[in-house]
Each structure stands twice: as C-alpha cells, then as structure tokens.
Amino acid sequence: MTSSSSPAVTVRFQPLGQRGQVPAGISLLEAARRLGVGLSGVCGGMGVCATCRVVVPPESRDALSPPSDTEQKRLGPDALARGVRLACRATIRDSLQVFVPPESLTASQRTQIEGRQTLVRPEPVVAAVDLHLPPPTLSDPRSDAERLREVLGRPVRLDLEVLRQSPLRLREWEWATRAVLRGDEVVALLPPGTPLMGVAIDLGTTKLAGYLLNLETGETVASAGAMNPQLAYGEDVMARITYALQEPEGAERLRQAAAAGLAQLIRDLCDQAGTASECIVEAVVVGNTAMHHLFLGLSTRSLGLAPYVPVESASLDVRAREVGLPLAPGASIHLLPNIAGFVGADHVAALLATRMDEADHPTLLLDIGTNTEICLAVEGNLFSCSAASGPAFEGAHIRFGMRAAPGAVERVRMIEGKVWWETVEGAPPVGICGSGILDAVAQLREAGLLNERGGWASDNSASPALVSSAEGGPEFILVPAEASGLGRAITLSRKDVGEIQLAKAAIAAGWQVLLEEAGLQESDLARVLVAGAFGTYIDIGHAVAIGMLPRLPLDRFEQVGNVAGTGARMALLSRTERERATHLARRVRYIELTIHPSFRGRFAQAMFL
C-alpha cells in the first residue's frame, strides 16, 4: 500500500550519526545519498555488487521491507539473521537506525570516522595555568615577567617570542591570562579561557594529514588532509633527495614547500574548529626519515647513498617558528624517533598506535604508501623493513591513474562478464585510483583475462573487452567513452598492470623476508594490520588474490587506517606515549632489504599474479 504522498520518516545512519527525514518508500541507498552518507554502491543500486551492505539492529528491522530474493541469494541466511541488508534493495517503511560497516563506506567517510577514535588519557607536555597578575605601580615597578613568576610561585623562564608578544596583550587583557608552561618555560600567554590546543601531523611523501586536538580533553576537534606540495619536485623520496642534492637551493625549496603545505593545513584545521593558530601550543610531526629531514632542513645527502645514514634518529623538539609553522609564539614541535634511513618516525607512530610491541601472536603491520613500511611482531621482537612500492597506488605511472579525488574509479567489480565501477563522490569517471586499479587487476585475473605474468590471456585486440590503443598494444576498456567524464574510454594497459605487479612484488618480498628472518611461515600469522590511506580503501580479498598480502582467511586482516596519524595524536596527547615511542624505536630490528640475500629472488617470484 503506497499513499500518493509518502509520509516522512526519520533515518539515522551510524557511526557518523547523519540523520534526516526522507519520504517512506525509497531505498536505504537512496536515503543515504540524500543525507550525505558515503555508502558504497558499485553497481548503482542494481542489487548485483553487494557493496552496499548495512546492518540493521533488531528494533529497526520491521521498519524495512522484508529481504528480497536478491538479498536472500547474495547474503545468505546467516548474514540476514544478523540484520545484514543490501541498502539498494531494502525499502524504508518507518523511522529507523542503520549501521554502516567500514567496508561499505566510501573512502572519505572512513577517514572521518577514523579521525574520531578514542586515543589515550591526556597527559600533555604542556600545562595551562590561569593567572591574574597585580598591575604595576610606581611603588611596585617590577617587570612583567617578575610579576608572572610571583603569581606562579615558580622561577620560570619566558620564551623570547612570548616576551616579545605578550606585554601589550597582558595590558589588553587587564592582567588576566592563561599561561602555558612546558617544563619550566612559559611558551604562550593566551587570553583567559582559551582551550589548550595541539596539532598532530602525518607528513607523507604524497599526502599530508592533520588533526587538531584539545589537549585537555583529548578530543580531536578537526581533521584535514592535503597533498604534499613537495610533489612538484618529485613524486617519491629518491626523486626529492636527488632534487635536494642537485639543484641549488633545492633542499631549501623542499623545506619551504612542506612548511607552506603544513601552514595551510593548520589554517584549514583552525578554520574548521574556529580556533586561532596562535592558540596551538604543541605539535607532533611524523613522517618517513627523508620527509623528517627535509621538513627540518637537514641534509638528505647521506640518506640517498648506501649505507643510508640519517643525520638524527633520536626524538627531537624544535621551535615551530624555526621550521616556519604558525603556532603559538613559543610552541614546540616534537618529532618522534627515526629507526633507519628508510624507516622513519611515521613507522614508529604506527607501531605506537597499533601496540605492536604487545602483540600476543605473530602480527604483521603494513603501512602502504609510496614506501611501504612493514613490521612483524613475534613474541615481543619487532622486525621492520621498508619496501619501495612506488607511487602506482597513488595513481602515478598509470595511464589513467589519479589520486582518490572525485571521479576516480575506486571500486571495480566484474559480475557475469559485465564491468561495474564506483567513483569517489559518484562523479563521472575521469580516471582510476589505487584501490580501483587493484580491483581491476584482481578481477581481470580472476576472470581469466590476465595471465599470471600480467599479460593478456588472449593477446588479441579482437577480444571483445580489449581495444588497440594509440600507444600500441591492446588495452582493457574499464569505462567506455560514452560513460566517461573524459569523453573517451578509460582503459588499463599491460604496462599499467606491470606497475601494479612491481608494487605488490616489492611489498610481498618485504613481508616474506621478515617472516624468513623470524623463522615463520605465512600461515603462522595471527593478524595482519593493513594501514595507510590506500590500505584503508582497498579490497583485502583482491589484495590477497594478487599476492600482495599473505594468503590467509580474511578475518585475520584488519584495516586500521592512518595509524601514523593516530600515533602522532597519541604522542601529542601524552608524554608517556612519547617515552614509549623512544623505547619502541630502540627495540626494532631493522632489516635492509636491498642487501638481504633472499630479497631479489622473492621479489622476482612475487611478480606473478
């Protein structure tokens, strides 16, 4: 029974809590789109891809149409009994609440959730004290600083910039202020009542991620991402090191590019939260060793040549102003320790966030990026290496490759010979991002269109799915010209597949060498944590299928998101976590892959699909 004018019902999507009114009778997928929930739906709501799975709690089940035949077939009785539904098939009858599991969320919304997770007990290295100073008089003309020390009751030092900026402000605020102390130093004098803010930054080779935290409550009040402006000078670490070495002022240009990008990111965070950047009193920055060095203005010359020696590997505090970040006048930036030339503070942060040192059973952590840092934890021992996986998963070196921006094909399914795809934000397809390429390669291999060497099974442009390209050689049509936002077909070439093979072989050879060093087999792994932006978006089953990840039951995998960013936030909030990071870095046994005797053989072997 359908009324001519459907009654409005309320739908609430968890975990992000988006809610609103929709007319009864529409599908859950349609409701999600109207309410701005990034729910996946590769086949466009045809009931064939099963990527729009949601979970409905018992009290809301009657508010939906009963499971359709398609759902019975695609989900099976166990899933249905747990309340799993296909959002495109379930019609809304009444107000209800729905849970969207991470794998059904689009990438951007996964990141949002990740940004809100619970961290550690706030125990920051800075502390705020609210003060009211006695104004000076002719009979008490002591200095501003002496007045402050008297009221604080401690012989503190005042940072030079605090001394420079605060006299006029103290008078403006009529001698009331919030003093921020770091040890025995006053690093900021803030207006009374200002919350104590900190910023945690993951300075990636390709991407920057920033988190603004309230240091007193531990809450993440804003998060933002941006591209690393250093990309203009080379897309991977080696290209940047070369640029820094060979161009006059190259290193300084790279340093300034990173600083400018981070300054903009910090402004974005502050705009989101309605905070002034001068109220940020502490920061933590993590990145790989080369990013760490370029950010600080340290020489990367010896990072580019064997034996790949960092300038500094211990944790470090520098003044924000000395590296060009616009924070509170005396704010410090804490840099977590580096482990080796190619295993940096971002890896330490990842270990910190995942508590790898406490793993009870053999656990593998892969932080997939332009460099993929891998750690194997076995009985309290930590083995780490860095695999040069390259920027293919960021879309580089792929003919139609692009980053996960709107219009990037992010999911691909081949169902009964037909290609389905989904793009970021549902925009018309204009290219393919890493997770889309991975999907495509895995599905083409599964469908028998690719052989194990990565060549076309039927190397013949007469094959219905392949076309000859202007660049020579047949290519697979992923998106036909008529559906493409480019006005021409989006295709995948043999060379594109080769790039993915190189990337996944580097990663696979990496974890295989670590297993060998620890004397373990693939099947001994109890848990595999897949981290990094790309690692968060990929279809794990596909990554296993092409041999990038160990061949294990899927329930042993966990997509843990930007753990480097999470670790940075933990170190921002807690001095105990900083100490823990130092201990962690010391415990890691670093394996240099390039000189490992079995690396080359394993790499060659891992090239097969």
Add this chain to the structure above:
Amino acid sequence: MTSSSSPAVTVRFQPLGQRGQVPAGISLLEAARRLGVGLSGVCGGMGVCATCRVVVPPESRDALSPPSDTEQKRLGPDALARGVRLACRATIRDSLQVFVPPESLTASQRTQIEGRQTLVRPEPVVAAVDLHLPPPTLSDPRSDAERLREVLGRPVRLDLEVLRQSPLRLREWEWATRAVLRGDEVVALLPPGTPLMGVAIDLGTTKLAGYLLNLETGETVASAGAMNPQLAYGEDVMARITYALQEPEGAERLRQAAAAGLAQLIRDLCDQAGTASECIVEAVVVGNTAMHHLFLGLSTRSLGLAPYVPVESASLDVRAREVGLPLAPGASIHLLPNIAGFVGADHVAALLATRMDEADHPTLLLDIGTNTEICLAVEGNLFSCSAASGPAFEGAHIRFGMRAAPGAVERVRMIEGKVWWETVEGAPPVGICGSGILDAVAQLREAGLLNERGGWASDNSASPALVSSAEGGPEFILVPAEASGLGRAITLSRKDVGEIQLAKAAIAAGWQVLLEEAGLQESDLARVLVAGAFGTYIDIGHAVAIGMLPRLPLDRFEQVGNVAGTGARMALLSRTERERATHLARRVRYIELTIHPSFRGRFAQAMFL
C-alpha cells in the same frame, strides 16, 4: 758632547710594551710619538702643562738627561725621587724602559690597556670535547647524532642548526671534530683544534664595545668599539623609545640597526684575531634596559611611561640566530639581569666588575654616559639610581661638540692666560669632545671668566677672549681660526656651558640623593669609582671643581674604565660570575629619582658651577 750622527738606542714603553729604536738625543715625548705610544702632551712639549708625566724605574734613570729646572719646579722633589719625569723635558741618552701612568695616556690607549686586564678564572658555560667518530657502514648505519652520542658517552641533544650544518662538515673533517656542549646540548661542531671563543658586548646608547675572548685561557684576544647605528633614530633612550612607539616598524628598525652594528663589530673582532665568527660559541650582551629590550625586540612602550616597567628583568639566554648575530650555529647569548626600567644589565655588569658588594667602606660608583647609573655601597647595602645626564658629554647639543674621534679637543689647559689644547691622535682640531668641554668649563670658571651661574663674568664681547657669534651672544675662542682644522674658530657658547651644567647637575643630584638615602655625608665616601668611556678620559680634578663629583681628595677617586664591558667579560668567562650577577641584581635597592622628594631641589642647587 753630541756626535754628528746620533747612535740608535732602544726605548720600551710600558704597560703596552711598545718598543723600537730611536736616535739618542731626542726627548721621551718625541720617542713616544715615533713609536706610536699615545702619550699626552697638551702644551705640545713646551714644559708647561705637565700632562706628559712618566715614571722611570731606577735602573733606567741614568739613561736620561738629569731633571731640568722646569721639572724641578713642576714636579717637586718627592715626585722626582719616585722617578717621575716630564717626557717633553727628558732627553734620551741610552736604551731604557719607561712606565706611562694611565692619566698620561690618550683615551684610545687607555682603552687598549683596559682590554687586557686580568679577569676571572675561566669557568665557561660551554665545554669542548675532541672526538673521533666511527664512520658509518652498511652493518652500522646509525645516524650521525647516535654516533656522536656513543663516543661522548652521554645522551646529548643536538641543536637544530648544528644538525643542519654539520653532516657535510663531519665528512669533510673525516669524522674528527671538536664538539661544543652547553649543558646537555651540542651547540657547535667545530673543526678539530679550533679554540673556544666567546664575545662580550657592551651595547651602549651611543657606543658599542666588543671583546673577543678565548674561553679556555680567559685571554682577551681582540677588542673593538663602534657607534651604535641606532643613533640615526634618536640620540638618547627616550628618543628611541618614542621612535619605536610612533613609527610603524620603528621598533623592528631599531632592533635591526643594533643587530647590524653588533654583527659588524663581531666581524671586526674576528678580523683582528683571525677567527671565523662561526667559531664564537657563546656571548654576553649588557646594556641599559631600553637597549636590552630593543636588542631583543621586546616592547619598550612601558619603559617610556611611569612606572617604567621592563618586560623582563631576570637574566636570559637567547639563541644568537634569533636576534640576528652571526655566531656558531647554536650559540647562545646570555643577558645579565636588569634592575629597573632605567637601571639595566650594564649596571649589574659594572657592579660585578667592581665588586661593589664587597666594598669595606662607603663606595660610590658612577658609570657616566647618556644615562649615568650610580651606585652607593654601604655596609653591604647597594643603592642605585639612574640620572638622565644626556648626551652632552658625547658632544651632542654642543655647538662644536663631537665624539672622541681624531681631531676632537680632548684636553684643555689655561696656563698663565693662554689656552692649550690637545686633540685625539694629534689631528688638527675640528671640534670638542666631552672631556675637552669639561676641562674648558672648569678652567674658564677657575680663571674667573665664567660666573657660578654659567654666564660670562664680563658679559661683553669686547673682552679679549670672547667674540660675538653669528648665533648671538658672546662666545669663548677655544681654538682660533688659524689653528683650527675647520678654517674657523672653535668656540664655546653660554648655551654649551648650560648643557654641561644640566648634565653635571643631574649626576650630582643623583649621588646626593643616594647619600641621603643611606644617611651619609659626602665626606664619608672612602672611594669613588668613575666608569664609562667618558669617565675614563676626564680630568677628575676638573669634574670635582665644577661639582659633578663629590668634593674629596683626588686619591679617593679611581677611573675604572668600561666596567660594564669588564663585567660582561667576567660573565662570559664564568658561570659563577653569572650567578653572582643574579644575586647582585636582587640586592640592589633601586631609587627612582624622578619621584624622590629631594631630587628637584638638589638638581636646581647643583646647576651652580
């Protein structure tokens, strides 16, 4: 008996040790001039002024002509028995050694001597350690910093600039280096064998004085002076504070001017000593509170208004690079504590150098400058004030006034109605500097040409010594046109005399108020220390005669030179002296003259000559 060709004899002048060969038969004064000894001689060697007194040790007395009638008359038997001679009257017969007492030296050579005096036992806050690091290998790819920590055997931090600059250098030096530590921080890595250098700076309102010291031996290896480039923005403290307040960017312009002047001074010191400024690992800067604030870029707004409150009065360490000084990458600058808005770190340095806190008997210290800081020590109590004496003694506001540069009349004597003068470096007279003006006023008053109000006794241009000037009012001809380097007469006007009266009245009222506060009489003073560049050059007898200094026997006075600079050097060399400075600053009882009930009356009274 005189030979037609005089034999060469060797003469050595102490304490500077200048020596050389001169022909026998010339006067000691002539020999001094040939050997570049700055020996005074106001009357030009006529035997009338007695300013060229020297002391000849017993073993050298026979090498000179016997005392002449003039010497018998001018020096008297006691002085002659002690070996005192007039250099212009004593003729050299044979090789000899001569001592030049400070009062017979020209200003510039007094400063040279002062620069060499013994200070304190070196106990610097920085320490050098010579290291040889193991080079990195593939099996030991630890960071440069870890290598350094291992060899040092301590968990040190490395300053960011050290990290930035040293990796390439360590390799250039083949892993041998001299690490400079300040506490647990490495502030410089120097080439092996580099001496540990420090710089002490007296940042005066008008003049800059710098001293380069070897921190291990305590030796002053170079000293230099320069004008403060801030003079372009106002000649006294108040003018600069006003400029900083009223001009946009005014404070920053003043800061940069001081930094540029000090950077040039440091380069000059390094050129003298053949040292690179990057080898200077520590600095001490002293100045009055306004100079201190302008140098650091602190607001001087509240210094310019009652109750004259400094931003910071405690001692302070800042990075040299944060205030624009070109020292070692991680070098710090130590600033001694300030006492009040107009009694700054330079006064603390002066107290330190003169050990005022240990004075057994009532002792007065006057550090004469544009501001004159005065301290009275009585039984362990220290009373300090600041008198606004103005820049007249620097030559400002005086019609023919100039600084003590070549050609400045620095000494004046009226002997039997005739005016004698002496100029800096003997150049043709082009103006009068502070000590010359003071001499002139005192001698004119003594000769009865000035009355006690500072007017001409015979206010009549018909008086033989006076001329009418274009500016109106009679003026005294100090240097007639024919002897002047200007091509016209150098004169002294009623207004010039008035400026000196204002200056000396401010100073006199200052020490009188301090005596009053301590319940003492002028005659209770056991010692009077006269400091500062000007204080070093003046004729004490004349300063007493015009009432600027207490009316006491001349043997209670001591001209102690640039004690602020000496104190700065002591604090540079010794951490104990820094602590002592902090204690000293706390012990001083500051007297604000402008609100003292008896200041105005005493000032008015002290205007009389």
